[in-house]
Amino acid sequence: MFLNSIALISQEVLEASILISILMALAKQLQLSQRWVLIALVMGSIFAFIYGQNMGDVSEWFDYVGQEIVNASIQLLIVILMFLATFLYSHSIFSSNKQGQIIFLANAIAIVALAIVREGAEIYNYLIGALVQPDYVLTVTAGSLIGTGIGISIGVLFYYAMGALTGKKRHIIGLVLFSLIAGSMTSQAILLLNQADWLISTPVLWDSSHLLSEHSLTGRLLYGLIGYEATPSALEFAGYLGTALIILFIGMKKMPKIKCLEQTINA
Amino acid sequence: MINYMKILSWKNFLYLSIGFLTYSSNVIAGPPIIEIEIKDHLFFPSTVEIPANKKIKLLVKNLDPTPEEFESYDLNREKVIAGNRKVIIFIGPLAPGEYPFFGEFYPKTAQGKIVAIE
Structure with missing residues (x-):
């Protein structure tokens, strides 16, 4: 139970943690206050609690596939908001004025809160099940705390690693990571809709489980980080690639303007 | 004499449609x-x-x-x-x-x- 809770919680926390660290790095680049993270964490936790508590009822919606539909909608909404974040960040006309910055922060709050809702609801269900059994309370609490610690640490590491990079490198690496996370969100949404039988199942494109198993620690970390899947279907892969390319396209298109913004900030 | 207009009424069309849909849903049964x-x-x-x-x-x-x-x-x-x-x-x-x-x-x-x- 101890190792299981570490693995489970760290994987769930990691996804939101990386997303937070990249958005924080982008906000820092725009010289914005980081108080938005706190608002996002509180809002996300409240909604995760509500969703987690009502998971049983939600699951019964749409002929017992409500959970997939709600989760896929959350994932797709996050992807759309990530498109908007990339657009706002990359166009100095928005990122350099007050209104644009407020929209950027409100958007960042929505992305993080939504990411926490989904992962948090799962953690909530895990904990209410495990913590009612006296034998497990100590091991599960300790494991969950360590798991949370691991998830947050990796996020913090990412944040400072990105901070250590110079402007252009930070922009490119941040953008690539952002595109991979958005890609992973789309492929997860496709998988969920397929699980609910709302989308047709397409053939598996490859099987890399012998190279890197999803059971392994690295596999689980990579799943949390960039949505590593050992046996992706054609549709999941297409969704992943398409989304990642859209983010790169939006973010790369206005590169010269970022330089203009940096010069304005430095001046 | 058969009144064709009556046969082609919307009610009969509805019954036929329901019949067809019931038939097809029985033929194209859901997954086991x-x-x-x-x-x-x-x-x-x-x-x-x-x-x-x-x-x-x-x-x-x-x-x-x-x-x-x-x-x-x-x-x-x-x-x-x-x-x-x-x-x-x-x-x-x-x-x-x-x-x-x-x-x-x-x-x-x-x-x-x-x-x-x-």
Whole structure:
């Protein structure tokens, strides 16, 4: 139970943690206050609690596939908001004025809160099940705390690693990571809709489980980080690639303007 | 003399449509339903045989008061099942072979496998 809770919680926390660290790095680049993270964490936790508590009822919606539909909608909404974040960040006309910055922060709050809702609801269900059994309370609490610690640490590491990079490198690496996370969100949404039988199942494109198993620690970390899947279907892969390319396209298109913004900030 | 206008009335058209839809839904039957139960953090049955290359509707009933998460790396499936609730998970079409699954909240005990047979 101890190792299981570490693995489970760290994987769930990691996804939101990386997303937070990249958005924080982008906000820092725009010289914005980081108080938005706190608002996002509180809002996300409240909604995760509500969703987690009502998971049983939600699951019964749409002929017992409500959970997939709600989760896929959350994932797709996050992807759309990530498109908007990339657009706002990359166009100095928005990122350099007050209104644009407020929209950027409100958007960042929505992305993080939504990411926490989904992962948090799962953690909530895990904990209410495990913590009612006296034998497990100590091991599960300790494991969950360590798991949370691991998830947050990796996020913090990412944040400072990105901070250590110079402007252009930070922009490119941040953008690539952002595109991979958005890609992973789309492929997860496709998988969920397929699980609910709302989308047709397409053939598996490859099987890399012998190279890197999803059971392994690295596999689980990579799943949390960039949505590593050992046996992706054609549709999941297409969704992943398409989304990642859209983010790169939006973010790369206005590169010269970022330089203009940096010069304005430095001046 | 037969009144053709009466035969072609909208009511008859409606009856015909309902008849056709009922007929077609019987012909194009949904995927077969396979039932799995979770009790005391164990899956019953723990080995489920299904026909290969066919879509299957898994009906997973959680008889425990605590939530469980049905998870399978090989099936690419993951779903929380609240205590004393049931859910539906679509799987397949699968190539012949074995596909292990487990309860992510209690992976030591809650284990099982789907066996797709040609």
